[in-house]
Amino acid sequence: MPASGWKLGLPAAIVCSVGAWLTAGLLQADAPPQKRKIPSTSLPAIDLGLWSGPMSPPRTTRVRPGDDQRPYVAGRVLVKFRDGTSANARAAALSAAQARGSSAMDWADFDIVSLDPTADPEAVARALSQRPDVLYAQADYIAHPTFTPNDPLFAQQWNLAAQALDMPRAWDINNGASASIIVAVLDTGLAYNNEIVTFQTRGVLADNRVYPSLGQIDVPFAAAPDLGAGRVVSPRDFIWNDNDPLDFDGHGTHVTGTIGQATNNGVGVAGMAFNVRIMPLKVIATDWDFAFGNNNFGSAATVAAGIRYAVDNGARVLNLSLGFDGATSLPAVEEAVQYAVSRGAFVSIAAGNNFEEGNPVEALAEIANRVDGAVSVAAVGRTLQRAYYSSRRTSVEISAPGGDLRADPSGGITQQTYDFGFSVPDPFSAPVSQYRAPRFDVFRFVPFQGTSMAAPHVAGLAAMLMQQGIDNPRAIEVAMKRFATDRGTPGRDDDFGIGLINPRATLRGLGLSR
């Protein structure tokens, strides 16, 4: 399965399509690039559940404290004596336990017995429990709140589990940010509206295959059921130049889910910063955009415009799970990124998926490396090793789970997006006989892989850090790097950058001495 990462520029299918459109116009005249919505019509989304591809059984584990991380308070046990136990009997019991003394605390009906700090409280408690005059004795185990979402597929999200990002403990500190934080997702759009849109399609010549016009079709759209209502703010479509950035692909919807999927709602999966508001900005054109008659490309211009739009409309975090094939310099985009950071917005950028394609320069990731407050994100798989596709370059700054389905068929990043049996995100790769109108109202929970999936983890963490109090994008980058878990070669390396993000440690910050 190819890595999921959108490349602006000239994807093969589009090249062919454009060529066909320009040279022939043989099949049908191009339709006006407008969406025609059918008023007062909306259809409910169809949620088909988890993708039926190979998935391993849940493998969530909990970190077991080691010897140096004792789960109890050293040097004491809690003891409750039976009623009527004499002072002498109590003293004898405590003496047998080699206790240093005992005390009681308000509102408690037990004694706190002091021990030698090196003593094993569990063993002492067991010994005390054997005495007839002791009702119970226990080590003073350390309590901590734990938020584990009830989303039924959370158990399959290894990327959020203890062995990777340990998000339940991070959510104990920061419960998924808040609605005051707006995260802009510059991508293929978002499945956020229930509507039916009428398109005038055109024929496409791709790879020497002629895909005929489908005529005027009504395409159903629905909001992703697991995203939750009322999450979207200031949507904008820079391909169709309107305010309805519908996702014709599913990539943007998947990425958005990783950032802010509704969590603990008893549905599907969890997201990183599940309380943020989402600003979907469509800056990437897909095959269906072209088939629906739109001639615009997602380009440096649309991305630069989208970045400025996001910041000017209140976004504090921007996610760019995209890249530019062949570009070595993107000054317009770089200025936009600098503008975003200067306005207090953090920018998360995918590091690139082309390691096996010659590991070329990733111009956008290079920008992140030059701008404090923007980071380029490499991908790791389930084993926390570099994903096979993840670019190895000096521009890599940090790592996050992006999935590696080659190393582990269950090692993708699972989020809700379209059921590709209906939406057909790559329509011109299928035989012409299977070419048909798509529908964007049928959803699945699908495992993706790519640095596109890694970047939204960082964006979600940035949103949580913003809400926690680090409101300076440069400081967010510094904090993420400071608390990152080193991977690979000690120190920074081209595989992982500084290391794997550590949300809990980053959110917890620094004390006086630790």
Add this chain to the structure above:
Amino acid sequence: MHTNTLARVSRGSIRALALVSALLLPSTSFAQSPATATTPATSPNPTLSTSTLSAAAATTSSAFAIADDTNDADADQARGQARRLPPTRPVPPPPERAVTFMGFALFGTTSFAAQDSFEAILDSSSGAIYGGGGQINLPLNLFARVDVSRFGKDGTRVFVDNGEVFDLGIPTRVTITPIEVTGGYRYRFGRRTASGPRSPRTPARGSRRGGLNIAIYGGGGIGSVQFKETSDFALPGEDVDESFTSYHVLGGVDVPIWKWLGAGAEFQYRWVPDALDGSLSGVSELFDETDLNSSSFRVRIFVLF
């Protein structure tokens, strides 16, 4: 004339007058008391001056010995003429106890040298301390002391970048508990006590035990500083509870308040090297503040036992 009048008063009157004089006369009179006490035996002047008598009565037991040794017959003789007092051996001061003990409570304020680190976490690099201890006053004006004090303050965890502090709102509590042993020199001024001039017959308690004088002292010592830092959301092993060796110097003054009760004020500087360094790395690492040094102003309320 004045001398004659004095010679005719009774023993009790002499004693009362001596006490009054002691209160009224300048302290320089006290300083000459030992010499005055021997004056009758050695001085060529056969008369007693007012100052010598009163000073003697007020300041030394030998002066009282003079009055006490003057029986009624002698008084009758004195009515007729001035006479040379019989030679007397100077009576030494009652031996002060070689060792005295003091217990004290202390409170005050302390200020940490790791100013940026403490201000980042606790909003202030200083705070109140309280504690207590015991002191033993030794011969040769030496003393030894053991005390424990405590500093505790609530703050929040932070992140620091380029000198800018970001409050993360996670409660944290810092507790610093030094246990220290101090040795030093303690110099007591004068002989006044809280209850007034000291009398060998009815000595003030403190006076009898030789402790409650105005005193200045200085010393130094060693200790152990327990440093605890606990935070919300800490996993086992993440909170800090470590002890470090400390060194300190101090100096201060004690003043009597009443009988066996006194108060003192002192300044202390404590070195706790590398307490914020090593395996630990909090904001102190960012600010390059590795020591837990502090300066304290402390008030002591003490009781002489």
